[in-house]
Amino acid sequence: MARTITFSQALNEAMAEELRRDPSVFIIGEDVRVSCFGQTAGLVNEFGQERVINTPIAENAITGAAMGAALNGLRPVLEIMFMDFTMLAMDQLCNNLGQWRYVTGGQYSIPLTIRTACGAGMRMGYGHSQCLQSQLIQAPGLIIVEPSTPYDAKGLLKAAIRSDDPVIVVESKKLIFGAVQGEVPEEEYTLPFGEAVIRKPGKDATVVAVGFMCYEALGAAQQLAQEGIDIEVIDLRSIVPMDKDAIFKSVEKTGRLITVEEGRIRGGLGAEISALATTEYFGLLKAPVQRVAAPMVPIGGSPALEDLYIPNKDSIVRAVKRAL
């Protein structure tokens, strides 16, 4: 039986179920007992302070501590409250976490899940609003997922907690604060990494989006449909590994590719996907790949500037038309 719950409730359920199922799972992070945005709210009541651990404000060190616990038999679920603050933990994230299994010859795995909230639109200014996914894709050994629905959030987070590799689960603040709802089955399930989903089939152009941008892409699809343009919207769900086959099959059909992300354009996910398409199936492309992403500027404190910064359905509509 499916029920309708919010994005945040789905994350909360995923953690509660895994805490119940596996005594080696625990929650750690800044203020996770009270929970700043609500994802871990109430878990301390059922699982106690020993398994829901508040930490000092020290992102690199708490990431290291979570890694150490993962090295010694536990499955920590670490929260880095804002994705901007993952930059404070770059030493652990990029130098250690994803590389440990390899440089120890597989002697040690790091079954660590890191949840972090990204995205602008909350009027939080330059350093509480960024999408920095592309900063992390250069590091080997990490898995990076970004769900856009409650169903995906629960399934991917549960899979992350059970994974023997370090997984970063990116949670869009718009999906949390906007209390985005969706159907989630009561029954137990997990989702595999690296499988995209077609949110709307179409024949004229392929729009590859991730996280909250999937909703902007679907908005663009509605607007374009009124003009007789039929786009296909692919929700990546998983950034590393990326479902290259899904993108290929869609472009094989449409011949046109538009990438959409909330992060900045330079060296972004769009650059990676574009390079992939032009390297592997240039001949299928009927037009240059278009990238929709944030500009190379900081996020201004003014709501007017912030709204200009964030890619939206209008910028996607324009990009699709450039590709036609």
Place this chain on the structure above:
Amino acid sequence: MSVDNNILKELYRRMILVRCMEDTHNKLLQEGKIQLMGHFGTGQEAVAIGVTGPLRGEDILFGTHRGVGEYIGKGMAPRDIWLEYMGKRDSPCNGKGGLHLCDRKSNIPGLVASLGSDFSIAVGTALASKMRKTGQVTLYFVGEGTCNQADAHPSMCMAALWKLPVVFAICTNEFCELSYKCDHIPTKDVATRAAAYDIPFNIVDGQEIETTYEATRTAVEHARGGNGPYVVEYKTFRMSTHFSGDPGTYVNREELEAWRKRDPIDLCKEKLLDKGILSEKEDVQLRGQVQADVDAAVSAAFAAPDPSVEDLFTDVYSGKGVI
């Protein structure tokens, strides 16, 4: 303060083995037979062997980049060290660790490249030990220079907050890479920083093996007893230079000569001779045996195969392949 005679003799053997391993590494470098540079810990053997001596097999060690002392002390086999240093397929890390030694058999979870980023990792292994009630102690062995890394502060803070079974063992060897300690640290001691977190600390001579061993044993027992972390600082002197290619022009020669008179191996030998538990003849035999064992391990490692292209792509993820 007195250590059991059999233990003392074994600690002496380990110190000789460490010195022999590092001298052999240096010789292989000079002969152009090995590519990996060395960061030797000559003169610091009583610290590395003293801090690991009281540990149990299940205890966890995070070591330093300086020499092989604590790795030998925790039980890593010389052959495995040479295989790793030479990047061979059969090393514990399948040739992927290099100078970053890791040996699961000995509960050594690996050596970070960025100095001090394992401060917090050690706190994490101790957290898991406490949560899982394993009775393990984590020993975090670190140089005084690395204690300036920012993560030293929240790591000690978390260890104290959560009363974790971790010992922070600080080897103060008067040098921070290519400069003297006084260029890095404004205070005489580093362990005094523990007071900021209400962590008990001890500052001891690093040349006498009995002293380093006993000070560590006290700290380890404190941590294992559920009393939280402990900091010990060992005062020693790096008689080698920062790395094998460093001529050490900045080292005060008179100071070096003065410290050489307190070589930890010589001090221990005198004690063993005084106690009548070692004779000059036995000492010669022991050193000969150690050198023969090291030479055999080196030869075996040279003969071992290199990793192949398949190894390049294994163990990135727990599943197969790379992404």
